[in-house]
Amino acid sequence: MKRIAIDMDDVLAETSIKIIDQINSRLNKSYSHDELLKDNSLKMAFYQDYQSNNQFLWEPGFFLDIAVKDDAVEVVKQLQKKYEVFIVSAATEFPESMKEKLVWLEQHFPFIGWQHTVFCGHKHMIQADYLIDDHEKNLITFSGKPILYSALHNLHIQDYERVNNWKEVAHMFI
Amino acid sequence: MKRIAIDMDDVLAETSIKIIDQINSRLNKSYSHDELLKDNSLKMAFYQDYQSNNQFLWEPGFFLDIAVKDDAVEVVKQLQKKYEVFIVSAATEFPESMKEKLVWLEQHFPFIGWQHTVFCGHKHMIQADYLIDDHEKNLITFSGKPILYSALHNLHIQDYERVNNWKEVAHMFI
Structure with a gap:
């Protein structure tokens, strides 16, 4: 087999959908997955925000829901x-x-x-x-x-x- | 490489040493690793106790120390x-x-x-x-x-x- x-x-x-939600709620942004797919400079801005603010990945509960x-x-x-x-x-x-x-x-x-x-x-x-x-x-x-x-x-x-x-x-x- | x-x-x-300690303290026994190595029937008795009383493996803290x-x-x-x-x-x-x-x-x-x-x-x-x-x-x-x-x-x-x-x-x- x-x-x-x-x-x-x-x-x-x-997981990316949840990460976008976390960035939006923590940084008061309004990224959407569909827009990020289409707009490369928006995607770069998003990843910059994400790199500097991804501590939620280590917080209890992130991977549960x-x-x-x-x-x-x-x-x-x-x-x-x-x-x-x-x-x-x-x-x-x-x-x-x-x-x-x-x-x-x-x-x-x-x-x-x-x-x-x-x-x-x-x-x-x-x-x-x-x-x-x-x-x-x-x-x-x-x-x-x-x-x-x-x-x-x-x-x-x-x-x-x-x-x-x-x-x-x-x-x-x- | x-x-x-x-x-x-x-x-x-x-790990076996800690398991023996747990069995001893929970079942009020006095197994020792050295004796278990030498005495096969004692070892069988120990493993019988262990099979029926190993819930401590799932308890928080067991693998820490x-x-x-x-x-x-x-x-x-x-x-x-x-x-x-x-x-x-x-x-x-x-x-x-x-x-x-x-x-x-x-x-x-x-x-x-x-x-x-x-x-x-x-x-x-x-x-x-x-x-x-x-x-x-x-x-x-x-x-x-x-x-x-x-x-x-x-x-x-x-x-x-x-x-x-x-x-x-x-x-x-x-």
Whole structure:
């Protein structure tokens, strides 16, 4: 059975949406995800705000209530019938996040289980046939087939097979 | 640079010693590690007590104050000069443990860092040249060279190269 490793933030979870909400409420701004997608200078301004004000990532609770990506639950459930599915999340930078991510997975993806969940720093020691991830730093060192999941911060990257949503993941694998 | 994956419980940390202490204080027993090593029927009685009374593994604080194995800090520091060292701990079964294990590693092995720390369920997706672990279930599926670190529960296992302490690890690798 082939093995698929799946990232959490901005792949299973709408993490960027929550980050935008946090920046808006903390800095009294009004960024919207759709506008950031279209307007590059707005995106640069947003990332500048984010880099200087991202302490909320370390605060208890941040990772608990992030929305699930459309169709992710149904497609991962389907993938599990044909593949060994692992969730692999770069989480050890955020000590509070790991318990919260386990709770979140148990709530939305109870069919995965702690046995198939990995929290790490670097991902280059992960052995799998496929990795679906939004960060080039994780894909570039991956020894299997890397698949880029589209996110606000990776739209300029050309070097990977790309999926834009979970319907496209289903089309690719099922 | 070759990669060594190193387990935490009963490899870096004296977890069995703390478990024996917990069983003794909770069940009013007087097991000692040295006696358990020598007396097989005593060991079986101990494991029966442990199987029925191990809820402390899920309680906050359990993984915070475990003693470090003799020579582990110095040898891991030496290994880092010649190898890429990753700590790989089966921890997702115990949601409270991950933050505590990060704190413990930062306290005793600050030179490792969250980037080289992995918390997982199954370990069979870990890609490394060596795995030092006390559990056969982790070694048996490992694609690199497995090395069994001696512990109370694995003394009967014959199928792996074995190390009994960190001096022997140093002798093997450095």
